[in-house]
Amino acid sequence: MSPEQRRAAVYLRISQDRENTRLGVDRHREDAEALIAARRWTPVGVYEDNDISGKGHKKRPAFERLLKDIEAGHIDVVVAQEWPRLERNRADGVRIIEAAQRHHVLLTFAKGSDIDCTTAAGRLSADMFSAIARNEIEVKAERQSRAQRQRAQQGRPPKGVRPLGYATNGDVIKHEAEAVKKIYGAFSSGSSLRAIAAALSGSEGKDLPALPTLPRHNRTLMIERNARRSEEGLEPRPVPNDDPWVPSTVMGILRNPRYAGYSTYTPKEVLANGDRRRSWRAQILRDDHGEPILGQWDSIVDLAMWEAVQDRLDDPARITNRVGTDRKHLGSGLYRCGVCDKPVKAHGQRYRCAGHVVRSREQIDDFVVEVVRRRLALPDLHDLLPSADEPRLQEIKEEINEHRARIHRAQRDYDDELIEGFDLKRIRDRENAAIDTLEVERLRLSLGSSHTSVLGQRDPAAAFEAGDLGVRRSTIGALCTVRLYPHPRGMKSFNPDSVSIMWR
């Protein structure tokens, strides 16, 4: 190949180190072009990356384009100032050397010796280089993950991105911790992830829990990072928009064991599976006796609360809207039919139990809310509530699981054509009714002890009034049973006797 047939590309990179300003890069470019002219190669383009521009620090678009053009066979020579400028990190170094080997490309530098992949001997030394570099990368990764694990075993706060509520050194950030506490409180008293996300974003609505308004955490983090960058004299990076919170972020907060004081470590395999959130419990680091290791930081929520929240998140029924989740109406599934005692369903503007009762939703809800609010305002509220009964709570959990298992078995039998659709429906209705009853008992028991619920507030009536739909539903469920009776025909005004509210 004559020199003129060799197509030479120039690679330039403006990097963060101080001498490497625009001026420096212009000089690199002149050097490279002089080299190409002296060797009589044909210039085919300049690839320039700007590491200090705001594009995430991992991306090098021009470098990627250069690799692609090498793979496409458009380039015979790459000219750069020096190897570190082209390599930047070991992983990219390996990529460009391997591409150069495949396509017999010469990598040449204004400072330092060439990597000549146009000859067999050159390719061999490139081989050795990439083998060494690969090994270096692996050793480094292993060392890092060992160090992370060790930190966690000592209960020291993990390095890296700080979670909402904690500074990087593990100190509690008060106003954020307060928000975390309230997020746990809202979820465990029945608010949905969506309602919590909306409230954090500052949306208003009487069905939303009372939470402080916060910018999304990744926005806060970027603003903090930029403050550090500006102290170091570096350009700021773009800050994410002030978009609303999303339910999955709320879920991440509710799942994080650090808030309960557990030290965590995420093995690489877990990260690779992308199943981080579902396996939060598996990330709790344990000692030789299987006991969880506690971090040296202060917990933000207590262990019992954290565990209860995990149970609720794990509950497959949560997705299908049972007590306390994303129900749209106050009384559906909660109020009972006065004739047959089954839970009523919302039907348009009404609550209905087919063939038995049809009642105006608004009228009933207004009445029930008012009665409960007044009841909560009475001073003897605590007599109404049982104290927390841990063994019973455990029993309830097991009983609910048994009922769920029966539904699953029936489902399987139906799939195997052992039972008819009619039988499946009958079993499902029966088991769900039993679960409903247990759920209400569980709510009642746990509400009595929970400080975050309406009943633990100094002014329960006000807390109930301010509560979102989920909070109101679980409070009603904890305090009373509401039964709806048919409204006497012809009677125009609302007859309170047609609704029975039985206090527990």
Ligand SMILES: [Zn+2]
């Ligand atoms: Zn009925």
